[in-house]
Amino acid sequence: MSSDIASPGILTKARTALTIAGGLYALAVGLIAVPYFQRHTLYCNAIRIPWFADFDAPEKYGLALNKTYNFKIQTVDNETLGAWFILAESIYQTLPSHHTIPKPHIAHALQTRPTILFFHGNAATRAFKARVQHYSAFSSRLNANVLAIDYRGFAESTGTPSEEGLVRDARAAYEWLISSGAKGEDIIIMGHSLGTGVSARLAAQLSKEELAYRGVVLMSPFSSIAEVVKTYSVLGVVPLIKPLTMIPYAFNFISWALIHKFDTLSVVPQIKGKVLIAHAENDWDIPYTHSQVLFNAFLEPLLPNVDIPSDPVSTTKEDWSAFTAQISARKNRREAIVRTTHLPNFGVIEEFVDRGGESLVNGEPVRGAEYWAAGRPGGGGGAPWEREVIFVKMLEGGHDYVGVQEGLQDVIGRKFGLLPYSMSRFPAAPPPPPTPSVFVPPAPESEVGGSDVSDAGAWSPLPSASERGEWTGAVTKVVDEM
The missing domain is CATH 1.20.5 (Single alpha-helices involved in coiled-coils or other helix-helix interfaces)
Known part of the structure; x- marks a missing residue:
């Protein structure tokens, strides 16, 4: 009872x-859907870990004594960004003593070693432990300078974060490097998580303006914020938005309400030069499938099209045969141009070279080698371009520690000429005068494009894969290294 x-x-x-x-x-x-809450959910800039950080004392957070210069960068719209410049290890070890102030040696460092322009993810600050581990690894193991900034609204930087604002911040950091003595082709644009959306847009902007950069590294990237919202799971188990997809048009409302889109997928066609995408399979925040989608987007122009039958019920046997033949041709083409390397206990590397992809030249669509010979889109002349794309899918690294995996650092070092055998490319130069503590860029010609940087010159890729002694040709075999 x-x-x-x-x-x-x-x-x-x-x-x-x-x-x-x-x-x-x-x-x-x-x-x-409310802009205020959307902004705070996306950027989490109010979470300023470590709390009450002393940015003038980077040594408190694990960096070597006087290896890092703390300063401010001013943007074209008059926001002030907190920044750290970390000297490459070879430069740091040549200082008279570890009590030497790093500021006077920045220009010399920029002229003698490549620089990683690092854009972090959401929340916390540039002094966050996981980020400091990245700076230490890049400056020591890769022997590169590192410039890390806090976007507007983060840490002690002024302003309020927005998509366009973060891109302006990135451009201001790039122009500070150029103004301080760096060559564009010696700057590697690197982003993590939210920073990949910033990095991709900066790379696309520089490519459009034909300003030099060595390449772009996207660690734990996403294809777009809308797709992140759709695929995000709490602790990698509980889907956040999945229930909405069962209600007709419900997710469309969320997509429509998104103000900050960071649609990296849409800027893929605009990015020139070398691109390295890295993701861990055990990433609980952003599934590695986002990186696979981006890699496939870079590859798509080189693959044959597949005509999907509009009405499978009424499709004839001949149509189905043609359809399956197209799928087979596409698969064979992918296997022919993509080199796949399996690394035990680490992961898989996929890579290919795109010598122009598909674009319009004098109004006619062309692909691959034809575009490589034809020059830039529109038949405007100038040097053709080459884009090498690498996808590193690792077994471990989670979301926050992808860049501290030494295996990935070695891949980055080899692909971007940072390892010791590449040091001869950077002859020693006498130290020039000190750089200013606050950089004020010139007024932009347009709101987004910023001003020209004549020191950077025209965009120019690194020597081709064959010139570097690496694997050659657009057609390679699939290999397994066991």
Whole structure:
């Protein structure tokens, strides 16, 4: 008798709990559509870990004594960004003593070693432990200078974060490097998580303006914020938005309400030069499938098209045969141009060279080698370009520690000429005068494009793969290194 009485009570409590949970879920999803809450959810810039950081003392957070210069960069729209410049290890070890102030040696460092322009993810600051580990690895193991900034609204930087604002911040950092003595072709643009959206847009912008950079590295990237929202799972287990996809047009509302889009997929065609994408399979925040989508987007222009039947029911046998033949041709073409290397206990590397992809030259669509010979889009002349794309899918690294995996650092070092055998490319130069502590860029010609940087010159890729002694040709075999 008592069990019969208790059952309705338990069911009532369960229904009440589910109703409350559903209401909270609906409220949380609804708040994403509100610009204020959307901005704070995406950037999390109010979370300033480590709290009350002393940016004038980077040694407190693990960096070597006087290896890092703390300073400010001013943007074209008058925001002030906190920044760290970390000397490459070979430069640091040649200082008279470890008590030497690094500022006077920055220009010399920029002229003698390549520089990684690092854009971090959301939340926290440039002094966050995981980020400091990246700086230490890049400056020591890769022997590169590192410039790390805090975007507007982060740490002690002024302003409020926005997509366009973060891109302006990135451009200001690039121009500070050029103004301080770096050559564009010696700057590697590197982003992590949210920073990959910033890096991709900066690379696309520089490519459009034909300003030099050595290449771009995207660590734990996403294809777009809309896709992140769709695929995000709490602790990698509980899908956040998946229930909405079961309601017709519900997710369309979320997509429509997104103000900050960071649609990296859309800028893929604009990015020139070398691109390295890195992701860990055990990433609980952003699934590695985002990187696979981006890699495939870079590869797509080189693959044959497949005409999908519009009405499978009425499709004839001949049409199906043609369809399957197209799929087979596409698969064979992919295997022919993509080199795949399996590395035990580390992961898989896929890579290919695109000598122009598909574009319009004098109004006619051309592909691959034809475009390579034809020059830039529109038949405007100038040197053709080559784009090498590498996808490193690792077994470990999670979301925050992809860049500290030494295996990935070695791949980056080899692909971007940072390892010791590449040091001869950077002859020693006498130290020039000190750089200013606050850089103020010239007024932009347009709101987004910024001003020209004549010191950077025209965009120019690194020597081709064959010239560097690496694997050659657009057609290679699939290999397994066991």
